[in-house]
Amino acid sequence: MKTKTLEFLRNFQPRLSRRRRWLFVAVITMSLIPANTRAQGIGDLVLLLHTITITLQGPIGDVLTEMRKVSTEVNNFRQQIIWPLALINQARSFVSATRARYTGLMSQIEGIKNNSATLALPMQLELVFRSAQSGSIGQIPSMYTQIYQPVALSGIAQPVQRNLMDIDDAMSMDSLKTAMVSDQTAQSMLSLADSLEQQAMAAAPGSASMVTAQARVADLETQAQLAKMLAAQLRQEATKLAHQNALLKQRSVATQNLQNQIQQVLTHP
Amino acid sequence: MKTTTLSRLWKVLRNALAVACGLVMVIVLLPSKARSQLGLDPCCAMMQIGLNTISGLLRNSVATPLGSIQQSQQQSANFEQQVVFPMAAITQARNMAVQFEGQFVQMRQLFQLPVASATLPMPQMLEQSLLSGNPGAMPQITSNYYSLYGTVMTPANAPQPVRNLVDMTDAEAQAAMKKAVEIDALANLELQAAEQINQQLQTAAPGSSTILEAETAAWLVRANAYTQSAMAELVRVRSIELANSSGQLKFSASHAATLQTTGSQVIQQGVQ
Numbered sequence: 001m002k003t004k005t006l007e008f009l010r011n012f013q014p015r016l017s018r019r020r021r022w023l024f025v026a027v028i029t030m031s032l033i034p035a036n037t038r039a040q041g042i043g044d045l046v047l048l049l050h051t052i053t054i055t056l057q058g059p060i061g062d063v064l065t066e067m068r069k070v071s072t073e074v075n076n077f078r079q080q081i082i083w084p085l086a087l088i089n090q091a092r093s094f095v096s097a098t099r100a101r102y103t104g105l106m107s108q109i110e111g112i113k114n115n116s117a118t119l120a121l122p123m124q125l126e127l128v129f130r131s132a133q134s135g136s137i138g139q140i141p142s143m144y145t146q147i148y149q150p151v152a153l154s155g156i157a158q159p160v161q162r163n164l165m166d167i168d169d170a171m172s173m174d175s176l177k178t179a180m181v182s183d184q185t186a187q188s189m190l191s192l193a194d195s196l197e198q199q200a201m202a203a204a205p206g207s208a209s210m211v212t213a214q215a216r217v218a219d220l221e222t223q224a225q226l227a228k229m230l231a232a233q234l235r236q237e238a239t240k241l242a243h244q245n246a247l248l249k250q251r252s253v254a255t256q257n258l259q260n261q262i263q264q265v266l267t268h269p
Numbered sequence: 270m271k272t273t274t275l276s277r278l279w280k281v282l283r284n285a286l287a288v289a290c291g292l293v294m295v296i297v298l299l300p301s302k303a304r305s306q307l308g309l310d311p312c313c314a315m316m317q318i319g320l321n322t323i324s325g326l327l328r329n330s331v332a333t334p335l336g337s338i339q340q341s342q343q344q345s346a347n348f349e350q351q352v353v354f355p356m357a358a359i360t361q362a363r364n365m366a367v368q369f370e371g372q373f374v375q376m377r378q379l380f381q382l383p384v385a386s387a388t389l390p391m392p393q394m395l396e397q398s399l400l401s402g403n404p405g406a407m408p409q410i411t412s413n414y415y416s417l418y419g420t421v422m423t424p425a426n427a428p429q430p431v432r433n434l435v436d437m438t439d440a441e442a443q444a445a446m447k448k449a450v451e452i453d454a455l456a457n458l459e460l461q462a463a464e465q466i467n468q469q470l471q472t473a474a475p476g477s478s479t480i481l482e483a484e485t486a487a488w489l490v491r492a493n494a495y496t497q498s499a500m501a502e503l504v505r506v507r508s509i510e511l512a513n514s515s516g517q518l519k520f521s522a523s524h525a526a527t528l529q530t531t532g533s534q535v536i537q538q539g540v541q
Contacts, residue, residue, distance in 0.1 A: 049319030061330030068334040071341040170387035177384035206354030210362035210478040216485035223492035224459035231452040237506040238445035245438040246418040252427040
């Protein structure tokens with residue numbers, strides 16, 4: 001068989017034309033080339049699979065394991081150290097207990113009446129200016145005048161004195177009225193403080209900052225109202241000082257006039 | 270004829286045989302076709318093992334930690350949403366800001382109620398300036414003050430020390446009145462700012478409320494500083510009042526000594 005094949009091939013070669021011979025060689029070569037390329041491709045593929053395996057085991061797997069650890073630790077830290085639910089509930093209970101403990105006592109103290117007048121007119125005036133009702137402001141002038149008398153008539157006192165009486169009365173009444181308004185707003189502020197405390201009782205760590213900001217705003221309101229009261233006190237004190245000074249001026253002029261008159265009397269006996 | 274026909278037939282058969290041989294050679298020598306047709310390729314087996322390994326690694330080294338991380342993050346998200354930042358508590362805090370707004374407006378309006386009480390023209394003018402809360406009205410305070418309380422005595426009417434005392438007292442009284450107007454104006458601005466911050470709080474988030482809190486804290490520091498300056502003015506008023514008492518005591522002592530000396534002189538002249 002082998003001999004026959006060799007003989008056939010030996011006889012076959014001379015029979016092929018030159019062009020056909022080249023075609024034959026080309027076909028054989030083309031058939032052999034892909035085999036080598038595939039062999040090389042398989043080697044690359046194995047290497048690639050190996051690289052992927054190493055990458056998955058090493059850089060990716062290790063990092064993911066670390067990430068898992070870190071994530072768990074962060075979670076635990078948040079839940080056990082920063083925002084432990086038990087302590088959050090404890091703080092809420094504390095607010096609730098504080099409220100229960102002090103609110104009643106403070107209300108009792110706040111409710112104590114300081115009215116001390118004994119006669120009818122003073123009792124009425126005191127009742128009004130301690131009422132903390134701004135709606136009663138209109139009653140102040142008449143009640144005040146009933147007790148402290150109206151400004152002297154022009155025939156009874158000099159214009160300068162009448163002006164002094166009037167401005168003193170005015171500043172006194174202004175301050176009484178402002179105090180009434182202040183008392184009323186103080187009640188409102190106490191009510192706001194109560195609301196804030198109730199909110200604190202039900203607040204979460206995340207919403208507590210909003211309640212705190214609200215409390216700060218209320219604090220600013222209180223400061224502004226306090227400033228207004230201080231302004232009223234400044235007006236009172238300034239008026240008092242100006243009053244004393246005006247009297248000093250009048251006395252000084254009167255003394256000078258008296259001195260002049262005495263001198264006139266002495267020089268013309 | 271028969272020979273020619275046989276010769277042609279042989280030529281055709283020879284060519285066909287050559288082509289067939291060529292094809293057989295090609296088919297035999299092509300490696301891919303041979304491998305795919307003859308059964309399982311060792312390369313496929315290697316790939317299968319490699320892919321199985323990768324799949325296992327993806328399951329154990331990647332999917333398991335990722336699942337654990339997802340679970341942890343989900344737990345963390347739930348904790349934050351339900352315990353740390355519950356939406357209900359946030360909404361409640363916002364609603365409180367809405368509720369406060371009405372009360373703030375009401376309080377501001379209360380402080381705007383008219384409290385003026387003077388009845389005579391000159392006191393009315395001074396009172397109007399003092400209660401205006403308008404810093405632009407300062408010059409009017411000075412003129413209204415002198416109209417009501419008078420100016421410093423002329424040198425003919427009072428000795429210089431008394432004139433100095435009176436001038437100092439007038440100055441402090443006016444300064445205190447002006448400071449009261451300033452404080453009123455500042456307090457009005459503070460009330461406006463408080464209302465505006467409160468409006469911001471109505472739509473604030475837990476993260477942004479701290480910024481608003483810081484802004485309010487800054488305003489509080491400012492308000493405290495203004496209150497402090499008002500307290501300083503009050504202290505000055507009382508100091509001048511105390512100084513006046515002391516000054517008048519000194520003048521009285523001096524006058525008494527002068528009177529005593531003059532009286533002694535008159536008595537001595539009478540005796541002689």
